[in-house]
Amino acid sequence: MDIVRLEANWAVIRAELEAPRPRLLERTLRRLGIPAAATRLVVATPALRRAWLAAVAVVVLLGIGAAQPDDPGSLWTFLVLTPILPVLGVALAYGPASDPMYEAQLATPMQGLRLLAVRALVVQVVAVAVGGAVALLTPSIRPMALAWLLPGLALTAAMVAGMSALTPRRAAASTAVAWVLGVVLTGAVTSDQLAAFAPGGQLVMLVVGLVAMLLAYRRRDRFDHLALT
């Protein structure tokens, strides 16, 4: 009988017993096929969880606000604000001001852009899921319910690209301001408040998103030395 082998197997079992059991969220993500390193990163970050909660709460409130059929402005508010939420979520989830893991991450071999992308994706997925659910459950906005999806993705990509040069908060603020201005100006020029969400506008956002992703990828080395303040 192989005593060495028996001991080795016991050591593995022992280590497994002593390791903290992954929480429900982490186990679910892993079962979906997401690598353990990424799931750990997602749950190990309290800042990220706060960002989610904030994003979810705001989306729900907006959805309720947009459900007023008498008020034509409520749909506009919903469509303009929802795409920005993931952007704000990422800004809150990242950077030295809000993230206790920030220093530790600078020392890890994981590439800055990949880290940022994983988090942006998580926030985006949550925002899309909740926002989509609210929109589909609210009759008055249903026809346009999903018009903010593409802008949302494009804005997150733009913000990530912006973070290669600016601090997270400035990048988020600039993206948000540019977006609101863009929607308002497009509305004024075409005298249709919601022109930015028409097929033409969607196409523009698609291009913006792709260009931003390309830009972020090309400047990926910058993400390893993000501005500290």
Next chain:
Amino acid sequence: MGVVQRQAPSSEDDRSLLARLAGGDCIALETLYRRHAPWLMTRLDSRCGDRELADAALQETFLAVWRKPTAYRGDGDVAAWLWGIAVRRLIDELRRRRVPPIDPALITDPLLERQDVFHRTAPAGTEEMALADPRYGELGPAIQNLAPELRAVLIATAIDGLSTKEAARLLGVPQGTVKTRLMRARHAMQEALA
């Protein structure tokens, strides 16, 4: 170390160990491991011929016991219950890693080869008791003399207590094949023991 040495019979029996486990007692798991892992490992080896796979199955078995000791319903031998978990973990590992099933000729049971060793090392379930009993002395050799693919099926179903579906997974053959082979194995055994 030639022969498996079972730990000196502990004052505590398997059932009360499981009861302590349910209370989160880590030492109880270790005692259970020291007592049962040696024969479980030998037997897992004999079923798959891949030590890495057998190791993984062994680890998963005790982790499963740790996570849910209450799954033991209290009927039958704890050792038989453990083997039931172990062989199913082995099937899981086989499927997960997509390793091709081994040549049935290599599948055997320690019991069939060296009854004396197995009898001392493995707390036996009903089937093993029957096979190891000198009164049924011809049963072991009769199984050994079966054609390899028939023997593998008989071991998987009669000794391991697997369903035909599980046996099919373990052996990597269709379920229908398991059924026909089982039938042929029975006939062959009847002839051999007649």
